[in-house]
Amino acid sequence: MPNILVCxxxxxxxxxxxxxxxxxxxxxxxxxxxxxxxxxECAVEEAIRQIEKHGGQSTVLTLGPEEAAEQLxxxxxxGIDEAVLLQTDVDDWGPMVTAEAIIRAIQSRxxxxxxxxxxxxxxxxxxxxxxxxxxRVAHALDLPCITGIKGLEIQGNTxxxxxxxxxxxxxxxxxxxxxxxxxxxxxxxxxPSFKGKMSAKKKPIAxxxxxxxxxxxxxxxxxxxxxxxxxxxxxxxxxxxAPHVVQMLKEIGIVVS
Amino acid sequence: xxxxxIEHDQGKLSKTAMExxxxxxxxxxxxxxxxxxxxxxxxxxSVVDTLQYYGVKKVYHVKHGRLDDYAPDAWAExxxxxxxxxxxxxxxxxxxxxxNEVMARVAAKTNNPMxxxxxxxxxxxxxxxxxxxxxxxxxxxxxxDGIPKLLTVATLTFESAEIPGSEKPETEEFVPELSDKDFRxxxxxxxxxxxxxxxxxARVVVGGGRGVGSKEGFALLExxxxxxxxxxxxxxxxxxxxxxxxxxxxxxxxxxxxxDLYIACGISGAIQHWVGCMGSKTILAINSDPEAxxxxxxxxxxxxDLHEVIPALCAExxxxx
Ligand SMILES: Cc1cc2nc3c(=O)[nH]c(=O)nc-3n(C[C@H](O)[C@H](O)[C@H](O)COP(=O)(O)OP(=O)(O)OC[C@H]3O[C@@H](n4cnc5c(N)ncnc54)[C@H](O)[C@@H]3O)c2cc1C
Ligand SMILES: Nc1ncnc2c1ncn2[C@@H]1O[C@H](COP(=O)(O)O)[C@@H](O)[C@H]1O
Numbered sequence: 001m002p003n004i005l006v007c008x009x010x011x012x013x014x015x016x017x018x019x020x021x022x023x024x025x026x027x028x029x030x031x032x033x034x035x036x037x038x039x040x041e042c043a044v045e046e047a048i049r050q051i052e053k054h055g056g057q058s059t060v061l062t063l064g065p066e067e068a069a070e071q072l073x074x075x076x077x078x079g080i081d082e083a084v085l086l087q088t089d090v091d092d093w094g095p096m097v098t099a100e101a102i103i104r105a106i107q108s109r110x111x112x113x114x115x116x117x118x119x120x121x122x123x124x125x126x127x128x129x130x131x132x133x134x135x136r137v138a139h140a141l142d143l144p145c146i147t148g149i150k151g152l153e154i155q156g157n158t159x160x161x162x163x164x165x166x167x168x169x170x171x172x173x174x175x176x177x178x179x180x181x182x183x184x185x186x187x188x189x190x191x192p193s194f195k196g197k198m199s200a201k202k203k204p205i206a207x208x209x210x211x212x213x214x215x216x217x218x219x220x221x222x223x224x225x226x227x228x229x230x231x232x233x234x235x236x237x238x239x240x241x242a243p244h245v246v247q248m249l250k251e252i253g254i255v256v257s
Numbered sequence: 258x259x260x261x262x263i264e265h266d267q268g269k270l271s272k273t274a275m276e277x278x279x280x281x282x283x284x285x286x287x288x289x290x291x292x293x294x295x296x297x298x299x300x301x302x303s304v305v306d307t308l309q310y311y312g313v314k315k316v317y318h319v320k321h322g323r324l325d326d327y328a329p330d331a332w333a334e335x336x337x338x339x340x341x342x343x344x345x346x347x348x349x350x351x352x353x354x355x356x357n358e359v360m361a362r363v364a365a366k367t368n369n370p371m372x373x374x375x376x377x378x379x380x381x382x383x384x385x386x387x388x389x390x391x392x393x394x395x396x397x398x399x400x401x402d403g404i405p406k407l408l409t410v411a412t413l414t415f416e417s418a419e420i421p422g423s424e425k426p427e428t429e430e431f432v433p434e435l436s437d438k439d440f441r442x443x444x445x446x447x448x449x450x451x452x453x454x455x456x457x458x459a460r461v462v463v464g465g466g467r468g469v470g471s472k473e474g475f476a477l478l479e480x481x482x483x484x485x486x487x488x489x490x491x492x493x494x495x496x497x498x499x500x501x502x503x504x505x506x507x508x509x510x511x512x513x514x515x516x517d518l519y520i521a522c523g524i525s526g527a528i529q530h531w532v533g534c535m536g537s538k539t540i541l542a543i544n545s546d547p548e549a550x551x552x553x554x555x556x557x558x559x560x561x562d563l564h565e566v567i568p569a570l571c572a573e574x575x576x577x578x
Binding site: 014015016017018020027037038039094095096124126127128129130131132135136138139140144145146147148150162163164165166167168169170171172173174183184185188215216217218219220221222223224225226231232233234235236237238239240241242243245246248249252253254255257 | 266271327329330352354357358361362364365366369370371372373374385387389390391392393394395396397398399400401402403409441442443444445446447448449450451455461485493496497499502503504506509510511517518525526527528529531535538539541542547550552553554555556557558559560561562565566568569570572573574577
């Protein structure tokens with residue numbers, strides 16, 4: 001019966017545009033809600049499905065501010081058993097120091113509660129997009145790591161994972177324990193039930209306080225590159241616009257008369 | 258000297274493989290050094306001839322009996338051993354699935370930082386890089402430390418332009434020492450593509466969002482796509498509702514598209530969707546809300562109910578045929 005770990009990261013749920021703070025160090029989150037990457041939501045769902053199928057035990061872990069408990073509770077409400085919060089007071093830990101803190105937390109958790117068989121990460125975090133935390137953790141724990149998976153089958157001690165490549169699929173087979181980084185599309189995550197939400201409130205969250213360190217990939221500033229031109233040519237209203245659209249399609253060479 | 262890892266699959270270059278070479282050339286020029294391409298596996302030799310047209314003058318060919326198919330740890334270990342031999346200042350790869358994962362593995366093995374998806378690189382003792390965050394909706398300027406500097410280059414950012422009249426590169430063989438452990442993760446089987454035009458290759462994409470209203474509603478979009486020789490995609494809302502499969506999702510956690518024409522129907526234009534479609538040459542929005550972000554960002558817009566606009570548009574196109 002597998003013991004499964006999932007790592008998620010709290011990020012602001014940005015809408016149509018991103019507004020930066022004045023010092024250009026972060027997104028202005030004053031009017032925003034928070035979420036995790038869709039990849040990580042799918043990783044949580046995958047952990048729950050594997051356990052529904054094979055039995056076992058699941059843990060969700062995050063490194064983030066006190067408020068990141070909200071994202072842990074969301075995972076608990078979906079059906080994860082236990083949660084660990086690596087509470088920080090500095091935003092924006094770089095990928096190397098994030099991985100180091102997660103590695104240490106995994107090692108101490110494993111000593112206490114037994115080894116993880118399956119460790120799930122997102123393929124990339126929504127905000128940082130470092131494409132590396134899962135790989136670094138796998139390396140430090142000397143585990144195989146398959147990235148970007150959109151399918152996972154566990155049979156006893158082996159796992160068969162698949163990922164999309166050039167329109168087809170690549171199939172990988174490894175023995176457990178192993179690390180997998182997940183892409184959205186591996187499953188369709190469930191909505192937490194009312195009962196799930198209620199019981200999530202009561203589940204304890206284990207807490208640790210890792211010490212912040214400067215990463216050797218060091219942010220200087222952020223910049224919002226998307227310029228809104230607001231220059232869209234309105235080709236018309238309703239069905240009457242059709243001839244104007246076709247005219248435009250001719251001009252750009254999509255249809256030929 | 259810099260090393261540039263060339264992505265290939267059993268001797269076939271991927272679509273974005275060559276996009277790393279212009280930034281590699283620029284960086285080498287800035288630091289007054291040269292760069293060598295790294296080709297891993299025997300079957301990779303088939304691409305050497307192509308490389309000469311992209312300014313590659315030297316190739317390290319990593320040769321090993323077990324490197325006949327993709328194995329990310331074995332690729333990374335080969336690069337690590339080549340770093341020990343050639344002592345490069347920088348190792349670059351393209352920011353594809355494979356490029357990013359191999360470089361992250363190199364970074365973990367050498368205990369170096371790695372900057373993913375860079376769009377600008379200023380060398381120095383530390384490099385000042387600009388890299389893509391939030392799937393393209395934010396850029397970050399950052400200091401990149403490490404010996405060597407490890408980075409990948411964002412795809413769909415740099416051209417892969419050919420340089421005419423160049424010579425065949427000098428090829429040097431390099432035989433790494435690899436163990437069973439380096440082959441724990443390797444492609445054991447493949448399932449080939451099903452055929453049909455993929456989203457990322459399509460010339461015309463018709464995208465549908467929540468405004469399409471139902472799974473059945475997509476029949477309209479299918480018809481329009483068919484008439485224009487294109488394919489259908491959608492927003493995360495429609496894949497989450499199960500109206501389309503996730504393979505059709507355009508955006509930060511789906512596919513990045515770059516067609517000649519993208520028609521966004523009933524899609525609001527959230528930034529995570531926008532970063533997936535902003536590479537399109539022309540964007541037409543069909544939306545009932547004149548204030549929708551997609552309408553202000555698109556090149557053209559039709560304001561109205563897509564259930565009326567699309568049939569009228571299809572009829573108009575059919576008239577021409
Ligand atoms: C980390 C992260 C990653 C994400 N990744 C992606 C991604 O990869 N791809 C993606 O798409 N989203 C992604 N999202 C979700 C994104 O934020 C939006 O929620 C989503 O794109 C909205 O989809 P939509 O435009 O279909 O729906 P809505 O935002 O609900 O918009 C529906 C639009 O349809 C219009 N409309 C309604 N009825 C009609 C009608 N009859 N005719 C014409 N127009 C009509 C409305 O005016 C509105 O503009 C991500 C979010 C996060 C936080
Ligand atoms: N602060 C964090 N807390 C928990 N998991 C994280 C954190 N940062 C990154 N991860 C995990 O590592 C994956 C890859 O992150 P990244 O390397 O930043 O792209 C994410 O999808 C998460 O699963």
